[in-house]
Amino acid sequence: MPERIIKAFKNAEIEKISHLDYFNIAVSVDCVILGYEDKQLKVLLIKSDLEEFSGLNSLLGDLVRPDEDLDEASYRILRERTGLNDVYLEQVQTFGRLDRHPSGRVVTTAYFSLLDLHHHQLRLSHNDLRWHPINKVGKLAFDHKDILDSCLHRLRQQVLERPLIFSLLPEKFSLRQLQEVYEAILGTELDRRNFRKKVSLKDWLVDLGEMETDVPHRPGKLYKLNPGLKKRLRARLRVS
Amino acid sequence: MPERIIKAFKNAEIEKISHLDYFNIAVSVDCVILGYEDKQLKVLLIKSDLEEFSGLNSLLGDLVRPDEDLDEASYRILRERTGLNDVYLEQVQTFGRLDRHPSGRVVTTAYFSLLDLHHHQLRLSHNDLRWHPINKVGKLAFDHKDILDSCLHRLRQQVLERPLIFSLLPEKFSLRQLQEVYEAILGTELDRRNFRKKVSLKDWLVDLGEMETDVPHRPGKLYKLNPGLKKRLRARLRVS
DNA sequence: TCAAAAGTGTTTTGTGTACACCCATGC
DNA sequence: GCATGGGTGTACACAAAACACTTTTGA
Incomplete structure (x- = not known):
């Protein structure tokens, strides 16, 4: 962590531990990408490529780059994964449990996104990407089931108040x-x-x-x- | 950033930039601590100790430690600043604008907290801590005015639905x-x-x-x- | 002519809002 | 006895919910 930031939060205890490798916390975003097909709400998931979660699906996420905003990062993921740019996206909540990522400390901010699953520009980036009916989503990697649930909860809260659904x-x-x-x-x-x-x-x-x-x-x-x-x-x- | 995390998010571009010093993003929490006195809602602010914001007040925040949860970090701030432990606390939103902190890249998660401003255990940690009527809060350091506004918005949304106010x-x-x-x-x-x-x-x-x-x-x-x-x-x- | 869904109104029920009077206490 | 807020009920407007029949089209 850069010296200047540590100084900005002046605190003896932080100075002591700030140079330890493990002090760094990684920041990621995870996108709950939702579509609608066959009278079902569906979420876009990918097969997890971590050994710890082999066989499980996960949401689409990535580390946030140093030169991009959180919102930008989630737009980037959407673009990379679906080819779509002009979609609805909303930040929901940030998840920071210590053990949520098996490789180390990663804090993730969850977004949900609504898009037209049959849009002519939609090009899934990867063969392991699949649309899953939300009622049939089982166990997911990481805490992604919690993330999905909190996004669905938010969506249900908002959908009657604001014209989100048209996306x-x-x-x-x-x-x-x-x-x-x-x-x-x-x-x-x-x-x-x-x-x-x-x-x-x-x-x-x-x-x-x-x-x-x-x-x-x-x-x-x-x-x-x-x-x-x-x-x-x-x-x-x-x-x- | 630890090697293991970079591998978990396998991506050529990340590997290229991950060793740059500036790649690291700091994670903080900021607490909108609210109390009630003289028929006014008040927020606890502290004089900013950064040169860039001299004369301005700011919310109470700190870097998240490697061994604590986001929620724990905000409880810690509350405890350190007010001496109170058993208070209501809710995560609201995460702010990640690139230029939000003058010393470097800091992503912050905002919490609001409701407490009894006349609680017998309340001991403010610092002379520069003051309760400010929310209607008279002017310019704040960083993006803290946006954070305050979004917390107040959330509070107003929730206060009729759930019994928060009693805190x-x-x-x-x-x-x-x-x-x-x-x-x-x-x-x-x-x-x-x-x-x-x-x-x-x-x-x-x-x-x-x-x-x-x-x-x-x-x-x-x-x-x-x-x-x-x-x-x-x-x-x-x-x-x- | 049948199946499938489109289109349309009325009644009932519940909830939110506006509003006014008498009561108990301290000074 | 007066000022201050405590405590209560009713009428109206509006929104949500329940509910059934006729129409249009394709097969």
């Missing part, structure tokens, strides 16, 4: 699709009439004047997210 | 005192009848069968926090 859908979608995404996230069934009423009271949607095609039943109207809200989402993100 | 009060309190704390936190006035109705519907309070004394008006009943909830608060904390 999971293609640009054009029907009200049924939208409702199914909510049901997948919240794990409950919703009443169709009440749902439509509630959504129509917010200013979230724009009627495209188009209809579904290729459905084996009466086609529904198609909507898109109110373009004014996209900006607000980004602005909100920048605050953190 | 700010002495063990015995009247409904008026309780209402005044809510008003100080939320920055609004509340209707007394509606407030009492709302509180009585929750299971938060136990009627002590005692009355206020030494008040120049009709004395009110005294209450304490339902003891069952103290445990829940601690349990909740442990999760993070």
Whole structure:
């Protein structure tokens, strides 16, 4: 750890231990990358390449570089792993248990991200990357199950308040699709009439004047997210 | 940074830069320690001892030691600064801007803490520690104003949902005192009848069968926090 | 003509808010 | 007896929840 930082936190005890190799704490970010498919919420996981966790999956993370912000680091991971740039990302919590990483002290900040799993630009970086239905995620490497749970908890808290959910859908979608995404996230069934009423009271949607095609039943109207809200989402993100 | 960690995150680019001195990122915690006095919410600040911020106040923080958890580090700061051990503490957010610390790269995790400013065990560690009404906090050192704001935002979000507020009060309190704390936190006035109705519907309070004394008006009943909830608060904390 | 989902309104229930009067105490 | 806050209940508005039938399309 650089001398200047130690001096800035002037403290005899720190000076004593600061030169020990083990004093350094590594900083990483882990991304809970969520998508939606087959009426299920899915999370992108990779086979862990650590011996200690052989056979287990883990979230996508990396060490934070010295020249990048925490937010930037999580955007980088997303970009490297999915090829997507323009996605929703939110910091959730930082995990710092002493024994959370078998190779040493690593403090990690968790982010969740919502994206359209069928986006034409989506290119998974690696064969060992797979989408897993969140209801079927078993044991994960590290404390990644805790991280996943805390991100899902945050997502459930926020999804009714703020128009996050649209990042999971293609640009054009029907009200049924939208409702199914909510049901997948919240794990409950919703009443169709009440749902439509509630959504129509917010200013979230724009009627495209188009209809579904290729459905084996009466086609529904198609909507898109109110373009004014996209900006607000980004602005909100920048605050953190 | 230890070799083992670099190997665990196997990545050619990291290996290249990992031995540079500046690669190391320091990890700190900062505590927004809140108390309540004179119908105002107050935050404990200290005069910054960095030249770059001379004349400014800052939050209480310290580097995280290699052998302590993030949560432990924030408890340690609290203990060192106030002498109090048994206080409410919650992690809020992690701040990692590149230029947030003038001496180098420091990523900090923010916690807020609620305590009884008149607790008999409270012993401030330092003469430069002062309680500042949150409405009169001006410019702070580092990004500490952002940190304070984000903690206050979180506190306001949570205070109606969960029985956090009692940590700010002495063990015995009247409904008026309780209402005044809510008003100080939320920055609004509340209707007394509606407030009492709302509180009585929750299971938060136990009627002590005692009355206020030494008040120049009709004395009110005294209450304490339902003891069952103290445990829940601690349990909740442990999760993070 | 059948299956599947679209689309639409009313009633009930619960919750939040506004508001006014009498009571107990200290001075 | 007056000032101060304690203690209580009711009416209204709004939001959430329950609930059923007709319509449109493709197969």
